[in-house]
Amino acid sequence: MDSLVALKGLHAAGVKNDQIKDLDIILLPENADSTEELYDAQDTISLSKLLKAEGINCANSYDLGLDIPTKERRSNDIWFGHLYIFNDTILPILTGAISGILSPLIMDWLKRKDKREPAGMVHVVITVINEKGKTELKYDGGPEGLVKIIKTLEQPSDES
Amino acid sequence: MNPKVPLEDLESYCDIFFRAWWKYFNEEDYEACDRKIEEFITHLKPIYCNRLYGNEEGILDNYIFVYLFLMLAKAFEGIMCLVAMTKDKNWPQDEKKVESIWQALWDAKERLDVFDSHYAERETFAPIYRLLKKLELNFYDHFGKGVYFSPVIIVKRANCSICKRNIKACEHLPNNFYGGVRCKEIVEDMKFLGVDLVPSPHDMRCRVWPWNVTEDYKIQGRFMNLTQLDAWIEK
Numbered sequence: 470m471d472s473l474v475a476l477k478g479l480h481a482a483g484v485k486n487d488q489i490k491d492l493d494i495i496l497l498p499e500n501a502d503s504t505e506e507l508y509d510a511q512d513t514i515s516l517s518k519l520l521k522a523e524g525i526n527c528a529n530s531y532d533l534g535l536d537i538p539t540k541e542r543r544s545n546d547i548w549f550g551h552l553y554i555f556n557d558t559i560l561p562i563l564t565g566a567i568s569g570i571l572s573p574l575i576m577d578w579l580k581r582k583d584k585r586e587p588a589g590m591v592h593v594v595i596t597v598i599n600e601k602g603k604t605e606l607k608y609d610g611g612p613e614g615l616v617k618i619i620k621t622l623e624q625p626s627d628e629s
Numbered sequence: 630m631n632p633k634v635p636l637e638d639l640e641s642y643c644d645i646f647f648r649a650w651w652k653y654f655n656e657e658d659y660e661a662c663d664r665k666i667e668e669f670i671t672h673l674k675p676i677y678c679n680r681l682y683g684n685e686e687g688i689l690d691n692y693i694f695v696y697l698f699l700m701l702a703k704a705f706e707g708i709m710c711l712v713a714m715t716k717d718k719n720w721p722q723d724e725k726k727v728e729s730i731w732q733a734l735w736d737a738k739e740r741l742d743v744f745d746s747h748y749a750e751r752e753t754f755a756p757i758y759r760l761l762k763k764l765e766l767n768f769y770d771h772f773g774k775g776v777y778f779s780p781v782i783i784v785k786r787a788n789c790s791i792c793k794r795n796i797k798a799c800e801h802l803p804n805n806f807y808g809g810v811r812c813k814e815i816v817e818d819m820k821f822l823g824v825d826l827v828p829s830p831h832d833m834r835c836r837v838w839p840w841n842v843t844e845d846y847k848i849q850g851r852f853m854n855l856t857q858l859d860a861w862i863e864k
Contacts, residue, residue, distance in 0.1 A: 508783060514797050522800065531797035538820075539787070539797075543831040543853065544779045573746070589829050 482507055484533050493526045493556040494563070498537060499594070501551050508540040510550030510592075512570060519566040525559050545589030547574060547612070554597045560623040564616060571612040578611055591615050597622060632681040633672045639691060642672075643698045650705055662709055669702050677862060684808075692809030693747070699862055701744040707737030708757065711764065721771045724840045734764055735833045739858055776837050777830035778852035785818040811859070824852045 479501045489495055496517045499510040509530050517529040530537050542548065547570065554560070568575075574589050591612050597604045604622065608615050634642045646669045653661040675681060677695045682688050710733050720726050738761055741754065769775075787796045790813040796803070801812045826837065832854050841849045 509797075515802055518800055518802055529797060531795065539784045540822075541782045541784055542779060542825070543782070543835075544825070544827045545829040545831050 479507075479533075479535075482535050482537075484535065488533055489528065489555075491526065492528055493554070493559045494520065495533070495553045495555075496520075496527060496529045496549075497551040497553055498530055498535075499540070499548065499550040499592075507535065507537045509537060510548035511539055511541045512547050513550040514539070515570060516549055516552075516566055519569060520559075520562065523562050523566065525562055526556075545574075545577075547571060547589060547591045549591070549593035551594040551596070554595065555599075557597050557599050557622070560597075560619060564619045564623065567619065568616050571616065574612040575616075578613060595619070595622075630675070630679065630681060632676045634676065636682050636688070636691060639694065643694070646698070646702070654705075654708075659709060659712060662705070666702050666706050666709070670699065670706075673699055673702075674862060689809035693806045696806075696809075696811065696859070696862065697744045697747050700740045700859060703858075703861065704737045704740035704744065707733050707740065708760070711737065711761075715764065721767075724838065727768075727772070728838060730764075731768060731836060732834050734761060734768075736858065737761060738765075743858070772839070774828065776826045776828060777833065778835040778837060778850060779825045779827040779830045780853045781822040781825060783820040783822055784816055785820065787814045787816045790815050813857070 479497060481504065496513045498507040499513075500507060507530070513529060517527055517532075520527045540548075549567070552563070554563070571591065574591070577588050588611070590610060592609050593607075593615065595606045595608070606618065606622075608618065646665060650662055650665045653659070653665065673695050677692055677699060680692070682691055711730060714720065714726060714730050714733065717723075720730060741757065741761075745754065788794060789796045789799045789801050791801045791807050791810065792799045796814050801807055803812050803814045805812050830836075834854055835851050837848055837850050843849075
């Protein structure tokens with residue numbers, strides 16, 4: 470859990486390591502690693518509900534006892550905040566849940582024959598912590614690219 | 630109060646409505662189209678609003694069906710407005726008309742999308758989507774891709790319309806149906822941070838039109854739409 474020291478904002482807000490030690494994933498405020506006032510990203514809550522429905526042991530800011538606001542940008546973009554994954558066996562389920570939320574956006578991109586038609590982007594930071602260490606990915610781009618990248622995280626590394 | 634459309638006839642009633650409207654539309658009998666829509670909404674709206682089929686388990690999914698067809702009928706009504714407003718081929722020269730058509734276009738598209746997201750009847754509606762797409766591209770030809778207002782809001786507290794709890798605490802997903810009712814996020818407390826100008830907005834109605842920008846760069850326009858597209862159903 471040493472890597473969580475980086476999440477200054479979360480600790481400053483009173484979250485203890487004990488609260489998160491048994492979780493598969495936590496869905497953190499998008500500015501969790503800063504000392505500013507914390508706020509959730511707009512699409513974090515839907516993602517946490519989908520993961521819980523799949524039986525994933527996850528927590529959002531509310532579950533961690535934080536009473537923080539949500540930043541809603543009324544653009545066509547999707548904002549997932551900072552996903553902190555402690556159990557990488559959940560990655561296929563995470564991919565499924567994210568794909569579900571992104572499907573309207575992916576459809577928009579696929580149907581977009583004319584480049585003038587607007588298409589939304591996805592914004593997320595993903596940190597995976599396992600016995601091999603820590604992998605961090607900051608993604609701001611099209612929806613299909615994110616799904617592909619998470620799928621690569623699912624694949625076992627060379628030595629395994 | 631008994632529903633004018635009995636539960637056992639509901640699906641065929643909706644199917645007949647859709648086929649009749651489509652036939653009149655293709656025949657360009659727009660008066661008949663309007664009549665069909667009015668009759669359909671008059672019969673179905675009280676069923677949804679007043680739960681005329683009752684609230685027993687097993688019946689509730691029919692309210693989703695009614696809701697989706699009401700949204701479809703309203704989308705058709707919007708398409709009728711678009712046909713009337715674009716009849717005069719010089720509409721792109723009329724600034725107020727341009728703004729109204731753009732608004733009606735996105736109202737119709739989004740209502741159609743609500744229906745489509747549950748029924749996936751995209752093939753059936755392909756000609757309608759083509760019609761709306763053609764009109765959308767017509768806008769890009771005349772006025773470019775555009776820029777849009779996009780407000781940034783801090784939502785301090787929002788509740789779930791189904792269970793009334795904090796939306797972060799419950800299992801209900803906004804826009805999904807529970808017991809035949811669509812879940813919505815009800816914002817109780819918010820702070821407005823500002824407005825961005827973006828190329829890909831959440832709400833396409835918030836387009837900045839060049840004639841609404843003054844020489845000293847003051848912009849007048851809609852930056853947020855507080856009216857839900859289904860608000861008319863519950864009135």
